[in-house]
Amino acid sequence: MSSDVALPRRLLFLLPLLTALGTAHGQSLSGKDLVDALRTGGYVIVMRHARSPGTPPDATQADADNVHLERQLDEAGRTSAGAMGEALRRLRIPVGQVLSSPTYRALETVRLAQLGQPETYSQLGDANQSMQADPSGRRAAWLRAKVAESPSVGTNTIIVTHFPNVNEAFENDTAGLADGEALVFHPDGRGRVALVGRMKIEDWPRLAAVH
Numbered sequence: 001m002s003s004d005v006a007l008p009r010r011l012l013f014l015l016p017l018l019t020a021l022g023t024a025h026g027q028s029l030s031g032k033d034l035v036d037a038l039r040t041g042g043y044v045i046v047m048r049h050a051r052s053p054g055t056p057p058d059a060t061q062a063d064a065d066n067v068h069l070e071r072q073l074d075e076a077g078r079t080s081a082g083a084m085g086e087a088l089r090r091l092r093i094p095v096g097q098v099l100s101s102p103t104y105r106a107l108e109t110v111r112l113a114q115l116g117q118p119e120t121y122s123q124l125g126d127a128n129q130s131m132q133a134d135p136s137g138r139r140a141a142w143l144r145a146k147v148a149e150s151p152s153v154g155t156n157t158i159i160v161t162h163f164p165n166v167n168e169a170f171e172n173d174t175a176g177l178a179d180g181e182a183l184v185f186h187p188d189g190r191g192r193v194a195l196v197g198r199m200k201i202e203d204w205p206r207l208a209a210v211h
Contacts, residue, residue, distance in 0.1 A: 029197045034184065035211050037196070038093045041154040044147045044193070046170075047182035048163050050084075050112075050201060051077035052105040054130070063108075070104035071130060077105075078112055080180055080201045085113030087204035091211060096155025099146065101125040106160045109180070115158055124161040133164050140168035150189045170195070 029037055037043065052071045056062075059069065066072050073081065088095060100106050100118035102125050110118045123142040126132065134140065143165055151157040166183065167174045173183055173195055180201025185193045 025195050027194075027196060029184070031207065032211055034197045034199070035091050035093070035207055037186075038156055038184070039091070041094055041096070041156055042151060042186065043196070044149075044151065044157045044159065044185045044187060045182045045199075046143075046147060046159045046161065046166055046185065047109075047201070048166060048177055048179055049073075049077075049101070049103075049106040049109040049160055050081040051179035063104075066104050068104070072104055073108050073112070077109070077179065081109045081112035082114075084180070084201050084204045085115060087208035088113070088115075090208040091204075094155045095158055096152045097157045098160070099124060099157065100160045101162060101165075103162070106162070109160050115160075118160070124159065124165060126162050126164070131162070131164055134168060137168070139165060143169040144193075147185050148187050148191050148193050150187050173198075 050073050052073050056069050056071050057066070062069050063072055095115055098110060098115045098118040100110050100120050102120040102122065106124070107118065107120070123139050143161070146159065163177060166177060170183060178200055182199045183195060184197035184199060186196050187193045
């Protein structure tokens with residue numbers, strides 16, 4: 001057998017492995033198609049928390065329950081989080097498990113969107129170092145593994161975290177990811193995920209207005 005014939009066969013043999021190493025790009029969904037898909041459940045929505053100033057407030061400007069003076073949402077962030085949650089309910093998109101960073105601004109996003117009681121994980125947080133990367137790669141690997149977990153039947157999982165966390169795990173898909181913006185993934189139940197959509201936080205109420 002010549003090497004010219006053997007090489008393509010070797011590549012065909014390796015193709016499933018090569019595919020499994022990264023996030024696949026599945027069918028791109030938007031608008032009504034995305035809403036209809038989410039209504040059936042089975043998706044994982046990974047979102048950056050709603051808009052927050054880059055510096056913590058001083059004691060006179062902090063929310064009453066922000067006792068550690070962490071970064072908190074600004075007025076636009078609070079409004080957009082509430083509008084997103086209301087839109088999910090109007091669109092009849094079922095939310096199951098909610099995972100969140102333990103930071104105040106992420107939990108505030110979950111609370112104002114009324115997404116339910118979140119489970120907090122340090123791997124979704126910022127280790128008290130806002131916008132800092134994790135050079136070990138462990139945080140990214142943890143998030144990819146969570147996204148690959150299939151949601152409970154008929155529900156969607158929502159994960160609220162920070163830009164560095166999302167960027168480390170899915171760096172090919174995060175260019176220009178805005179505050180509150182989400183990547184929508186579809187896990188196949190066998191450890192692989194497909195990116196099927198991307199939603200800005202203000203797009204949820206726009207969809208609810210027409211669907």
